[in-house]
Every structure is written in structure tokens, then in C-alpha cells.
Amino acid sequence: MSQIENRRHIGRGPDHQEYGGRRIREPLQEMRPLKTRPKQPLPAPSDWTFELIEQYHDVIRLTAERYDLDTYANQLEIITAEQMMDAYASVGMPVNYRHWSYGKEFISTERNYKRGQMGLAYEIVINSDPCIAYLMEENTMAMQALVIAHACYGHNSFFKGNYLFRMWTDASSIIDYLVYAKNFVADCEERHGMEAVEQLLDSCHALMNHGVDRYRRPAKLSLAQERARLHDREAYAQQQINDLWRTLPRRADKEADAQGARRFPEEPQENLLYFIEKNAPLLEPWQREVVRIVRKIAQYFYPQRQTQVMNEGWATFWHHRLLNQMYDDGYLTDGMMIEWLKSHTNVIAQPPMANLNPYALGFAMYADIKRICEKPSDEDRRWFPDIAGAPWLPTLNHAMRNFKDESFIGQYLSPNLMREFRLFSIIDDEKEKEYEISAIHDDAGYQHVREALSRQYDLSTREPNIQVWNVNLRGDRSLTLRHTQHMDRPLHDSAQEVLKHVARLWGFGVHMESVNGKGDVTRRWNVPAPAH
Amino acid sequence: MSLQQIIDRRLAGKNKSIGNRERFLRRHKEQVREAVRRAVDGRGIRDMEKGEDVHIPKRDLSEPVFGHGEGGVREVVRPGNTEHVRGDRIAKPPGGGGQGQGGGQASDSGEGDDDFVFHLSKEEFMQVFFDDLALPNLQRTQLADTPEWKSHRAGFTSDGTPTNLHVVRSMRGALGRRIALSASARRELRECETRLALLKHEGEELPLVRSAIAETEARIQALRQRIRNIPFLDPIDLRFRSRVRVPVPTSRAVMFCLMDVSGSMDEARKDLAKRFFILLYLFLTRHYEKIEVVFIRHHTQAQEVDEQNFFHATETGGTVVSSALVLMEEIIRARYSPSEWNIYGAQASDGDNWHHDSGRCRELLTDKLLPLCRYFAYVQVAEAEQNLWEEYSKLVGEVPHFAMRKAIENSEIYPVFRDLFRKEGAKS
Numbered sequence: 001m002s003q004i005e006n007r008r009h010i011g012r013g014p015d016h017q018e019y020g021g022r023r024i025r026e027p028l029q030e031m032r033p034l035k036t037r038p039k040q041p042l043p044a045p046s047d048w049t050f051e052l053i054e055q056y057h058d059v060i061r062l063t064a065e066r067y068d069l070d071t072y073a074n075q076l077e078i079i080t081a082e083q084m085m086d087a088y089a090s091v092g093m094p095v096n097y098r099h100w101s102y103g104k105e106f107i108s109t110e111r112n113y114k115r116g117q118m119g120l121a122y123e124i125v126i127n128s129d130p131c132i133a134y135l136m137e138e139n140t141m142a143m144q145a146l147v148i149a150h151a152c153y154g155h156n157s158f159f160k161g162n163y164l165f166r167m168w169t170d171a172s173s174i175i176d177y178l179v180y181a182k183n184f185v186a187d188c189e190e191r192h193g194m195e196a197v198e199q200l201l202d203s204c205h206a207l208m209n210h211g212v213d214r215y216r217r218p219a220k221l222s223l224a225q226e227r228a229r230l231h232d233r234e235a236y237a238q239q240q241i242n243d244l245w246r247t248l249p250r251r252a253d254k255e256a257d258a259q260g261a262r263r264f265p266e267e268p269q270e271n272l273l274y275f276i277e278k279n280a281p282l283l284e285p286w287q288r289e290v291v292r293i294v295r296k297i298a299q300y301f302y303p304q305r306q307t308q309v310m311n312e313g314w315a316t317f318w319h320h321r322l323l324n325q326m327y328d329d330g331y332l333t334d335g336m337m338i339e340w341l342k343s344h345t346n347v348i349a350q351p352p353m354a355n356l357n358p359y360a361l362g363f364a365m366y367a368d369i370k371r372i373c374e375k376p377s378d379e380d381r382r383w384f385p386d387i388a389g390a391p392w393l394p395t396l397n398h399a400m401r402n403f404k405d406e407s408f409i410g411q412y413l414s415p416n417l418m419r420e421f422r423l424f425s426i427i428d429d430e431k432e433k434e435y436e437i438s439a440i441h442d443d444a445g446y447q448h449v450r451e452a453l454s455r456q457y458d459l460s461t462r463e464p465n466i467q468v469w470n471v472n473l474r475g476d477r478s479l480t481l482r483h484t485q486h487m488d489r490p491l492h493d494s495a496q497e498v499l500k501h502v503a504r505l506w507g508f509g510v511h512m513e514s515v516n517g518k519g520d521v522t523r524r525w526n527v528p529a530p531a532h
Numbered sequence: 533m534s535l536q537q538i539i540d541r542r543l544a545g546k547n548k549s550i551g552n553r554e555r556f557l558r559r560h561k562e563q564v565r566e567a568v569r570r571a572v573d574g575r576g577i578r579d580m581e582k583g584e585d586v587h588i589p590k591r592d593l594s595e596p597v598f599g600h601g602e603g604g605v606r607e608v609v610r611p612g613n614t615e616h617v618r619g620d621r622i623a624k625p626p627g628g629g630g631q632g633q634g635g636g637q638a639s640d641s642g643e644g645d646d647d648f649v650f651h652l653s654k655e656e657f658m659q660v661f662f663d664d665l666a667l668p669n670l671q672r673t674q675l676a677d678t679p680e681w682k683s684h685r686a687g688f689t690s691d692g693t694p695t696n697l698h699v700v701r702s703m704r705g706a707l708g709r710r711i712a713l714s715a716s717a718r719r720e721l722r723e724c725e726t727r728l729a730l731l732k733h734e735g736e737e738l739p740l741v742r743s744a745i746a747e748t749e750a751r752i753q754a755l756r757q758r759i760r761n762i763p764f765l766d767p768i769d770l771r772f773r774s775r776v777r778v779p780v781p782t783s784r785a786v787m788f789c790l791m792d793v794s795g796s797m798d799e800a801r802k803d804l805a806k807r808f809f810i811l812l813y814l815f816l817t818r819h820y821e822k823i824e825v826v827f828i829r830h831h832t833q834a835q836e837v838d839e840q841n842f843f844h845a846t847e848t849g850g851t852v853v854s855s856a857l858v859l860m861e862e863i864i865r866a867r868y869s870p871s872e873w874n875i876y877g878a879q880a881s882d883g884d885n886w887h888h889d890s891g892r893c894r895e896l897l898t899d900k901l902l903p904l905c906r907y908f909a910y911v912q913v914a915e916a917e918q919n920l921w922e923e924y925s926k927l928v929g930e931v932p933h934f935a936m937r938k939a940i941e942n943s944e945i946y947p948v949f950r951d952l953f954r955k956e957g958a959k960s
Contacts, residue, residue: 050538050540053538054538057538074537075537075539076537076538076539077538077539077540077541078538078539078540078541078542079541079542080542082547083541083542083544083548085549086547086548086549089549089552090548090549090552098551098552098555099552099555100552100555100556100558100559101552101556101595102549102552103549103551103552103553103554103555103556103557104556104593104648105552106549106552106553107553107556107648107650108648108650111649111650111651134541137542194555194558198555198559202595205595205597206595206596206597207597208597209597209598210598350611350612351612352611352612352614353610353611353612354610354611354612355610356609356610356611421611421612422611422612422613422614423609423610423611423613424609424610424613424616425607425608425609425610426607426608426609426610426622427605427606427607428605428606428607428608428624429605430602430603430604430605433623433624434621434622434623434624435621435622435623435624436619436620436621436622437616437617437618437619437620437621437622438607438618439618440613440616440617440618441613442617442618444618445618449609452607452608452609453609455607456607456608456609462600463598463599463600464598464599464600466598483598485604486600486604487604487605487606487607488603488604488605489600489601489603489604489605489606490600490601490602490603490604491598491599491600491601492598492599492600492601493601494594494596494597494598494599495596495598497594497596498596498597498598501596
């Protein structure tokens with residue numbers, strides 16, 4: 001199978017600005033000064049107009065440029081609440097293929113919204129180039145300014161700068177790819193029936209979280225290349241599969257060692273959808289393409305799932321910084337300030353004992369890094385000798401670019417912040433009758449709490465580790481998956497249902513075994529081959 | 533400026549996810565159907581055309597993914613510690629696992645175990661309702677137009693009855709005519725009068741002048757006479773309000789629902805009958821602005837009841853169908869004059885009747901009811917052909933606006949219905 005994997009590296013490699021290449025521009029050490037102070041603040045009515053949005057956007061942009069925020073071009077779109085719900089329903093993307101689950105999403109969003117149980121988000125921002133930001137019609141002018149600063153400069157610069165997004169997503173082609181996906185799925189519905197496509201998508205969605213590459217860098221492809229390769233790929237993949245399942249008799253002497261030696265896949269594989277796309281014996285070419293589409297989209301969202309705290313924190317930090325700077329420069333009136341600060345305060349609220357709010361934690365961490373740079377205490381100098389006293393702008397930039405939640409927390413969570421949040425860690429052991437407090441925010445516990453929190457954001461501990469273990473090539477062609485338990489945590493009961501979906505894709509029986517830390521199989525699941 | 537742009541998408545159309553909604557409904561067709569079925573049972577036949585809430589158990593909507601379950605060892609970090617120190621032990625809440633402490637799954641089980649509820653729009657509801665009746669997507673089959681006339685004003689005519697005389701118009705015409713006819717005479721009269729005044733000014737002594745004066749005065753006299761002779765009002769001046777008769781397709785209809793509620797009519801049969809009545813009602817609503825529905829139920833005696841009692845009350849005992857027909861006639865005579873109302877009759881029964889009564893039913897229909905009705909349809913919701921069926925069969929063909937069919941299953945109702953009304957539709 002190695003040829004196929006090699007083919008995935010065709011395409012644009014990292015350009016001269018990335019990965020050890022020389023940077024043309026030195027990072028900015030501190031904010032550029034304001035050229036001229038405005039004579040009077042920007043008008044501040046509560047209703048927005050297009051001219052006002054443009055005026056505010058200009059000032060926000062200039063302020064962001066003074067901080068050297070590197071962004072994709074911005075495209076602001078004004079939408080209604082209903083359109084916002086439409087966007088919600090298709091995972092926030094402007095186009096997507098059709099599926100009942102998005103209908104379900106829309107119905108429940110609409111219902112909750114109409115009952116007044118939930119407000120809609122003020123904005124949605126799409127990681128694309130140009131970066132599309134939706135502004136809701138209902139927002140006041142102050143909210144629009146907040147949203148522009150948050151989405152168009154915060155999120156946008158994160159999308160462009162963070163290493164995970166650079167590696168895994170291609171902002172310039174995602175919209176094209178979704179259009180392609182939508183048309184392809186619609187076409188399949190027409191040719192093969194809605195039912196067949198729906199079942200296939202259901203099964204793919206069940207495995208979506210296990211359909212991402214975690215370590216390889218995919219090639220970037222344009223829409224045209226994608227199309228051109230489709231045909232090629234279908235034919236080639238089919239040939240590979242035929243090869244794998246060849247039933248021609250072999251010579252007797254080779255048979256003996258083949259049986260002992262050949263194990264397939266040779267090494268366990270963690271990308272279940274990729275494995276199925278390339279190896280499932282009975283899938284038709286169009287089905288393989290649909291699997292691939294779901295896999296690609298899962299991959300596109302993979303960085304977002306790993307950078308929740310960082311991404312939201314960064315955007316929140318920057319809307320706070322930019323708008324405050326504008327106030328200091330004399331652009332914003334007091335009324336505006338109070339209005340957006342109220343929303344800001346709601347966003348970063350952190351109720352005690354509840355789940356950590358990513359906005360609150362992220363915002364506090366960036367602000368704390370800035371504090372460590374500007375006014376380090378002795379403790380900070382001990383914990384962060386390399387950044388204490390350094391210029392904050394490049395330090396923050398470096399933090400945004402080169403980490404994900406797990407490593408970001410592991411690197412930058414300071415004792416000061418742990419005290420502020422009063423963080424503590426609890427161990428819940430099935431075998432014990434009581435919870436145990438393993439560490440709190442004190443000298444003995446800082447290190448432990450930080451590690452525990454960092455682990456909490458590690459996707460590989462949040463999601464069960466399930467890999468393709470073996471395929472019974474000579475017998476019933478059944479597929480065996482293996483779940484490696486993390487801290488002896490068992491799988492959720494839905495596993496049986498998910499396995500049925502795996503069996504539908506694979507076409508033959510599917511088994512799964514759950515292995516604990518000692519290497520003993522503690523539980524097995526079996527799903528028979530689906531009826532053909 | 534080229535770097536940034538603001539696009540107003542608000543007019544770009546909503547309902548982008550309508551396709552997703554369709555797929556969602558299609559997937560949960562069974563639950564939706566069930567909800568519609570229940571709604572049909574519960575609703576009055578007059579308010580069938582509205583939406584309905586559909587409940588779907590959450591578990592039917594779940595999209596399973598691999599996830600961690602309860603158990604094993606977990607370590608969770610939480611904010612807001614005010615009382616604990618390292619090494620503290622806290623009792624777990626009873627009932628095993630550590631709810632409320634869950635890190636990963638908290639978000640997707642946040643809403644509790646209520647049913648997933650959504651609203652079916654009116655159109656979607658009717659769609660499902662008709663789907664259930666094996667209706668090929670059409671719900672507006674035409675019934676024959678009712679020949680009812682209404683008179684309308686349509687300008688003025690020169691001919692009509694005195695009651696329609698339009699006085700102002702007529703007088704205006706007369707005035708015009710008088711002015712027109714007298715114009716030349718009055719012009720000449722004015723000239724003559726001027727001439728007369730001139731002549732008199734010159735002096736009356738001269739004989740030539742005197743004769744001229746006399747001549748002019750005679751002429752003036754003649755002209756005055758002529759003007760006076762023009763009639764003040766002439767028959768051609770008269771204008772009448774014109775009224776034309778236009779056919780009006782809609783007006784009032786009354787629908788009689790007759791149903792046997794004797795012991796042999798079980799819930800399923802009543803449901804079948806109800807669907808039949810609903811369909812008839814829906815067809816009539818396409819056609820008449822105002823529809824009244826009269827419910828008559830009968831066993832050995834007939835009784836006019838409200839809808840609730842009609843469909844849901846249970847009775848036992850024997851069956852005398854004619855009692856209902858008699859009552860229907862009485863009600864027509866009392867309240868629904870056939871000249872003002874389009875009368876439709878729909879009768880549903882399982883065919884059971886006291887055997888001496890069936891002949892009388894036929895006679896009642898032919899002699900009394902059918903002449904009053906625009907249409908009378910009989911549906912038998914049971915297979916067995918008994919004497920009522922036989923008696924009624926004699927009417928078929930003889931009377932054009934009587935029809936009868938059998939329906940055993942829900943899906944048969946619509947074809948039966950279409951059958952029943954085809955004749956009528958074809959005429960128009």
C-alpha cells in the first residue's frame with residue numbers, strides 16, 4: 001500500500017516562509033505608534049449602517065496593523081437570524097452536502113431559538129481565504145465592532161498563523177472543495193438513491209473522529225487537480241483492492257510462509273476511514289469517494305478541535321486589546337466601551353466547579369503571558385526564565401503559532417493563573433469508593449495540576465484509541481479493531497452501534513477487542529457481516 | 533478598500549437547509565406518520581389543515597460515535613476550589629459513576645432525555661396525511677360547479693324596468709338633449725331679438741321699418757314656440773341600471789355525516805369512516821366558502837350530535853339505518869333549504885341493518901333525500917354484503933348523483949373517494 005501513501009505527498013510543499021525557511025520579516029517587537037489622534041470619537045448610535053461598519057472596520061484594521069496581526073483578507077457578510085441558523089445547521093460552513101443530521105440540527109436550533117432558550121452566536125467565522133465572517137443583522141453597532149475585532153482579526157490571524165491550521169487545512173480551497181463535495185453527493189443521490197447515500201454518510205459520520213491523519217501532512221490540492229485525480233484514483237484503488245483479494249491459487253510452498261508471515265495491515269492503522277476507503281473489499285468507487293469526502297472534512301475540522309482554548313482565547317484577547325487601544329486612542333465613546341465590555345464579561349464568565357470555559361481560560365492565559373513579559377514576579381522568573389521580561393508581542397505570537405491546547409497549557413499555564421482560577425484536580429477511580437483530590441493550587445501541586453489539565457485537552461485521551469488491528473485475509477475477511485484503554489477506561493455503550501456502521505462499510509464481519517494497560521483483552525464485540 | 537468588503541446577504545434567501553429538513557422527515561417517516569395518524573384521530577374534521585408537533589424519542593436520533601464510558605481511572609481539573617486540600621477524599625454520589633464530573637461527554641448529553649420535538653408545517657402535514665391515503669399528490673380534484681347565480685351591476689342600459697330607473701342619469705341626458713336640439717333655434721332667436729331692438733331704435737314711423745318689426749316679432753314668436761315644443765323628458769333619455777347575472781361557483785354547502793355507531797362499528801371502522809368524512813370535507817372546502825357539517829349518528833334511533841360524540845362515544849345495540857335518513861330529511865326541511873344550500877350526504881356503515889328496514893332506506897333515499905341532495909355517497913367499511921348493500925345497489929345507475937363503495941383499509945379510502953366523485957367531476 002505504500003505507493004498510495006507516497007502519492008499523497010504530491011502537491012505544494014511548505015513554502016519558503018515556513019518550517020525553517022527564512023522569514024522575510026522580523027516579528028514586530030512592540031506596537032507601532034498612532035500617527036494622528038482623531039479629533040472626535042467615531043459616531044456611536046446603537047443601530048449600525050454599512051457606512052458605520054466600514055468606518056469602524058477601517059479603524060480596527062489600522063489598529064490591528066499596528067500590532068502586526070497577519071490575516072487573510074476579510075469578507076464581512078451581513079446575515080439574518082434565520083440564515084445564521086442555516087449556517088449552524090451545516091456545521092458553520094456556507095455550503096455543505098445534504099444530510100438529515102443537519103436537518104435535525106437546524107430544527108433543534110430553530111426551536112430553541114424561537115422559545116428564547118438560547119441566543120445565537122454573534123458571529124461565525126470560516127477558515128477560508130478570504131476569511132468569511134458572518135455578522136448578524138440583530139447586533140448593535142458595538143456588537144458589530146466587537147465581532148469584527150474578534151473574528152476578522154482574532155480568529156483570522158489564528159487561522160493563518162497556527163501551525164496546525166497551516167499543516168492540515170487549506171484555506172484557499174476549502175469552499176471549492178465543499179462545493180465539489182455537495183455536488184458529488186447530490187449526484188450520487190440521483191444515481192444511487194437517497195437511501196443508499198444516507199446510510200453511507202451515517203456510517204462515515206460515526207467514524208468521523210477516527211478518520212483523521214494525526215501525523216502525516218497531506219498534500220494541498222486545488223479543485224481542478226482534485227477532479228483530475230478522481231478518475232485516476234478510483235481506477236487505481238479498485239485495482240489495489242482486487243489485488244488484495246485475489247483468489248487465484250498460489251503455489252503451495254509460498255502459501256505456507258505467506259500464511260505465517262503476512263499480516264494485514266502490517267502495522268496497526270489509526271485512520272479508520274482512510275483504511276476503509278483504500279481497502280474495503282465491496283465498496284463501489286463512488287462510495288469510496290464519499291468516504292474520502294467525509295474524511296477530508298473531518299481533517300479540515302481536526303485543528304479546530306485541538307485548539308479550542310487557544311483559538312477562542314486568542315480572538316478574545318485581541319478584541320479586548322484592539323478595542324481598548326481604540327478607546328485609548330480616542331476612537332470609541334464610553335457608551336460603546338460599556339456595551340461591548342458587558343458582552344465580553346459574559347463571554348469569559350467562569351462558574352466555579354463547572355467545566356472550564358475555553359474563552360475564559362484562553363483569554364486569561366494570553367493576558368497572563370503578557371503580564372509575565374511586562375511585569376514578571378520572582379515566581380514567574382523561576383517558572384518562565386525565557387519569557388519573563390521579553391517583549392510581549394513576539395512572545396504571544398510565538399505562543400499562538402507553535403502550540404495546540406495540550407502543549408500550550410503544558411508550556412504556559414502559570415502558578416499565578418492556577419491560583420486565580422483556584423484549579424484543582426480530582427481522581428475518579430472506579431475501584432475506589434471516594435474521589436481523591438490529587439493536587440490543588442499550591443507549591444506542591446502546580447506541576448501536577450498543569451500536567452493534568454494539559455492531558456485533559458489532549459484529543460488522544462479524550463477520544464478512545466481505536467486502531468485497525470487485523471484483517472482475516474484467508475478466511476471470512478472479517479476486520480478486527482483494537483481499542484487500547486487509556487487508564488482502564490472502557491468504551492461507551494454506543495460502541496456496538498458504531499461497529500454496525502463499520503460492518504456496513506467493510507461489508508464483512510467486524511470484531512473489536514478492548515485491551516487494558518496490562519495487555520489483557522477485557523471485552524470483545526462482534527458484529528456479523530451485513531446482509532448483502 | 534479592495535482588501536475588505538461587506539456583503540449584504542440578507543436577501544440571499546434563507547431555507548438553505550430545507551433539503552436537510554426533507555431528508556430528516558424522510559428518515560423519520562414512521563414517527564411522522566404516527567403523529568399525523570394520532571392528530572387525525574384527535575382533531576375535528578374541520579381543523580384538519582394545520583401543522584402538528586411531532587415527538588421523536590432522542591435515542592432514535594442518536595448518531596453513535598466511539599466514546600469513553602463510565603469507569604476506569606479519570607483525572608479531571610476543575611476551577612473554583614475553596615475548601616479542599618491535597619489528599620482530601622470526597623464520597624461519590626450514590627448510583628455508581630461520577631456524573632457531573634464527566635470531562636468529555638458532558639456536552640453531548642446536556643439536554644436531558646426529553647423527546648426531540650419539532651413542528652410539522654401545514655403543508656407537510658397534509659402531504660403526510662394524503663400520503664397515508666395513497667393519494668397521488670393531488671388534493672384539488674374538481675367537483676362540478678354549482679349553478680348558482682348572483683346579479684351584478686354592469687353599467688347602464690336604455691331599457692329596463694322602472695324600478696331600475698336612474699333618475700340623475702336620465703335627467704342629465706334630457707338636459708343635454710334639450711340643449712342640443714334647441715341650439716340653432718336659440719341662436720336665431722338671439723339674432724332676431726337684437727335685430728328687433730335695432731329696428732325699434734331706428735323708429736317705428738317708417739312703414740318699411742314697421743313691417744320689418746312685425747316680421748321679426750312673428751319670427752321670434754315662432755322660434756319661442758319651437759323651443760317650447762322640445763320635450764322636457766323623452767323616452768330616449770331614460771337610463772336604467774343594468775344588472776347581469778353571473779354564475780358564482782362558491783357559496784354555502786352543508787355536509788351531512790351519517791354513521792352507524794352500533795356495537796359492530798369498532799374503532800378501526802370508525803377511523804376509516806372518519807377519514808372518508810375528512811376527505812369529503814377537504815374537497816368541499818376547495819369549493820365552498822362556507823360549509824356546515826351536521827353529524828348524525830344512529831343505532832336504532834338517530835341523533836344529531838357534536839363531532840366529539842360522533843366519533844368517540846360508543847353505543848351498542850341494533851341498527852335501524854332509516855332513522856338517520858329520516859332525521860336528515862327533517863333537518864334539511866327545518867334548516868337547510870335546498871334553494872340556498874348545496875347539500876351533500878355521506879353515509880358510512882358496516883352494512884348491518886335490521887333486515888326489514890333496508891327497503892325503506894332505499895325508498896327514503898329515492899323519494900325524499902336524493903332530490904334534495906347534490907350528491908350522496910355511501911361507504912361500507914366492511915366486506916360482507918348484506919341487505920342494505922343489496923338495496924342500495926339498486927339505486928346505482930338509476931340515480932346519477934348516488935354512489936357507493938366499499939373500503940376496508942386506510943389506503944383504499946382515497947381511491948374509493950376518487951371513484952365516487954369521478955362522475956361528478958367529469959361533467960364539469
